[in-house]
Amino acid sequence: MIEWTFDRVARVIELTLALAFILAILLNFSNVVGRYLFGVSLLGSDEVQVFIMVGMTFLGAAIVTRRNQHLRMDVLLQFMPAPVRAVLRLAEQLLLATLACFVLTQSYFYARQIFRIGRTSDMTGIPMWIPHGMVVLGFGLILVIAVWRAVGIARRTPEPIHDGEAKP
Amino acid sequence: MTFALVVVPVVLLLLGFPIFMVLLTGVTVALVFFMHVPLVVMHQNLFGSVNATPLLAVPFFIYAGELMGRGSVAQRLVDFVQGGVGSVRGSLGVTAVGTSAIFGAISGASAATVATIGKVMVPAMRRAGYPETFTAGLITAVGAIDVIIPPSIPMIVYGAAAEESVARLYAAGVIPGLMIAAMLAAYVMWRARRENFGAGERFDLRRFLRAAGRSLWALGAPVIILGGIYGGVFSPTEAAAVACVYAGLVTTLVFRELGWRDIVEAAAATVMFTGQILIIVACAGVFAWLLTVNQVPAAVSAWLQSLNVSAWMLLLAINILLLAVGCFLDPLSAILLLSPLLVPMVKSVGIDTVHFGIVVTVNLAIGLFHPPFGINIFVAQTVLGLKLETIYRGIIPFVILYLIALALITYIPDISLIGVRYLLARG
Numbered sequence: 001m002i003e004w005t006f007d008r009v010a011r012v013i014e015l016t017l018a019l020a021f022i023l024a025i026l027l028n029f030s031n032v033v034g035r036y037l038f039g040v041s042l043l044g045s046d047e048v049q050v051f052i053m054v055g056m057t058f059l060g061a062a063i064v065t066r067r068n069q070h071l072r073m074d075v076l077l078q079f080m081p082a083p084v085r086a087v088l089r090l091a092e093q094l095l096l097a098t099l100a101c102f103v104l105t106q107s108y109f110y111a112r113q114i115f116r117i118g119r120t121s122d123m124t125g126i127p128m129w130i131p132h133g134m135v136v137l138g139f140g141l142i143l144v145i146a147v148w149r150a151v152g153i154a155r156r157t158p159e160p161i162h163d164g165e166a167k168p
Numbered sequence: 169m170t171f172a173l174v175v176v177p178v179v180l181l182l183l184g185f186p187i188f189m190v191l192l193t194g195v196t197v198a199l200v201f202f203m204h205v206p207l208v209v210m211h212q213n214l215f216g217s218v219n220a221t222p223l224l225a226v227p228f229f230i231y232a233g234e235l236m237g238r239g240s241v242a243q244r245l246v247d248f249v250q251g252g253v254g255s256v257r258g259s260l261g262v263t264a265v266g267t268s269a270i271f272g273a274i275s276g277a278s279a280a281t282v283a284t285i286g287k288v289m290v291p292a293m294r295r296a297g298y299p300e301t302f303t304a305g306l307i308t309a310v311g312a313i314d315v316i317i318p319p320s321i322p323m324i325v326y327g328a329a330a331e332e333s334v335a336r337l338y339a340a341g342v343i344p345g346l347m348i349a350a351m352l353a354a355y356v357m358w359r360a361r362r363e364n365f366g367a368g369e370r371f372d373l374r375r376f377l378r379a380a381g382r383s384l385w386a387l388g389a390p391v392i393i394l395g396g397i398y399g400g401v402f403s404p405t406e407a408a409a410v411a412c413v414y415a416g417l418v419t420t421l422v423f424r425e426l427g428w429r430d431i432v433e434a435a436a437a438t439v440m441f442t443g444q445i446l447i448i449v450a451c452a453g454v455f456a457w458l459l460t461v462n463q464v465p466a467a468v469s470a471w472l473q474s475l476n477v478s479a480w481m482l483l484l485a486i487n488i489l490l491l492a493v494g495c496f497l498d499p500l501s502a503i504l505l506l507s508p509l510l511v512p513m514v515k516s517v518g519i520d521t522v523h524f525g526i527v528v529t530v531n532l533a534i535g536l537f538h539p540p541f542g543i544n545i546f547v548a549q550t551v552l553g554l555k556l557e558t559i560y561r562g563i564i565p566f567v568i569l570y571l572i573a574l575a576l577i578t579y580i581p582d583i584s585l586i587g588v589r590y591l592l593a594r595g
Contacts, residue, residue: 014436014439014440015432015436017436017439018432018433018435018436018438018439019432019435021227021231021435021438021439021442022431022432022435024224025228025231025409025412025413026413028224028228028405028406028409029409029410029412029413031406032402032406032409032410036401046221049221049224050219050220050221050224053218053223053224053227053442053446054215054218054219056227056439056442056443056446057218057442057443057446057447057449057450058447058450059443060439060440060442060443060444060446060447061188061443061444061446061447062443063439063440063443064440064443064444064447067440069440069444070186070187070188070189070444070447071186071187071188071444071445071448071498072184072185072186072187073181073182073184073187073496073497073541074184075184075540075541076182076183076184077183077184088183088184092185092186092189095185095189095193096189099189099192099193099196102196102200102207102210103192103210103211103214106207106208106210106211107210107211107214107215109208110208110211110212131215131219132211132215135211135214135215
């Protein structure tokens with residue numbers, strides 16, 4: 001049930017970001033067309049596109065974590081005995097949870113500060129806690145995934161394999 | 169500090185931890201245990217590293233390549249190049265090189281090119297009796313041209329890290345990319361003649377014109393992207409967005425191969441790629457910031473000046489370093505980590521930073537297929553079903569060819585800079 005929920009949440013985030021990304025492309029393209037055909041530019045369009053990319057980076061990283069598809073150099077790992085690999089996988093999840101917790105804390109305090117002072121972006125007036133909050137949300141999700149996975153490894157529960165994921 | 173920024177990352181990297189974690193652990197240890205700065209700098213630098221308009225071109229170009237790769241574009245380009253070079257000995261090998269060069273002018277993602285072109289070319293080369301080691305080596309090596317011929321994602325990241333114009337880098341990358349393609353094609357023809365395989369067939373003008381007609385829309389993408397950038401019509405980011413819209417229209421409305429669901433799924437795949445790549449960029453940005461505030465680049469530059477090292481010796485040392493690093497790290501992480509160190513060094517001995525950008529890109533392109541860990545080797549192994557041992561044996565002549573090209577590009581700056589002089593629009 002929890003695995004299913006993780007997968008559904010990851011898919012919803014992925015599709016939302018995909019649609020936002022298509023919007024970013026259309027905004028950029030409209031800017032080019034507007035500049036050459038009508039002599040006008042969409043003010044603040046760049047800001048919106050960059051904030052979408054920020055979302056793709058940190059929320060996308062959470063989806064990549066869920067699907068175990070982060071880039072790594074794991075050739076040497078394949079030559080290690082299975083018990084060593086299992087210990088390393090557990091250590092990886094514990095370290096990831098610690099790092100995510102650290103970044104989450106720092107990012108949360110920063111985003112909360114931005115929210116309190118009501119800072120907005122220069123061109124479009126987007127509240128800046130939203131793009132900064134994507135870092136919080138992304139690392140929050142990574143923390144939950146890492147803790148859940150660490151518990152699964154400690155209990156020796158087999159993990160689901162996703163498309164393109166390296167087999168453990 | 170050396171423990172945090174060198175020992176911890178190297179150990180975690182060798183243990184197979186994800187690269188973003190390797191970097192994040194190093195900077196976290198440095199910030200918490202060795203530096204007296206507010207810890208919120210972690211968030212500011214993570215966010216600031218990707219809150220950059222030039223980086224938008226990265227997901228845009230990935231998406232354009234993703235759209236073009238999902239339909240029959242690769243097959244159309246192969247038919248076009250094959251129609252043109254079909255009469256030479258080793259024509260299928262030359263076709264693989266030519267198609268990769270054209271595909272590189274659309275996407276700029278090397279592994280995707282190995283998979284896309286390889287799926288078409290490997291079965292054809294097997295049927296035509298090409299030696300398996302030769303086929304494996306060629307297909308694995310040829311994708312590296314993609315990151316040298318613009319649009320190139322490593323060049324965008326180098327431009328951001330070294331504060332250099334991406335348009336100038338793109339202009340500089342054309343001739344080195346074409347030169348490597350020409351060297352590969354010449355080698356293919358020489359091997360085919362020496363070992364008597366890959367006999368050509370008679371040139372058929374009608375077949376060539378038919379293939380040219382079928383590939384016209386696909387060939388339009390590089391014309392729009394590179395023509396737009398060099399002509400001063402678009403910025404590289406805008407060219408990438410225009411390429412996405414063009415690729416979307418061509419694959420849905422002209423070729424009628426993709427539907428709206430495919431368009432969204434290709435965007436979802438791009439979200440995944442972006443999550444994989446830009447999280448590393450964000451973490452590498454914090455790492456580079458730490459190096460800068462600890463004045464490591466300035467110290468290295470001063471040390472170098474005290475040694476009175478000449479430009480050619482410095483370039484030789486950097487090439488060796490980059491080739492070694494390229495065997496273990498992906499190009500983007502390597503560029504972000506090393507640029508703050510290397511760019512001040514090369515500036516101090518009077519090396520042009522555009523020329524240096526191409527040297528860096530070619531080095532890291534070699535790392536993409538260099539044994540034992542080049543990522544394209546594993547793409548060829550898993551996607552194309554080639555044996556690792558066969559790839560390793562077949563790749564060696566191509567590594568040597570690329571190293572010769574690297575030496576020429578490193579020590580003859582005009583190979584890169586001539587493009588900047590003549591390709592970019594004046595004013």
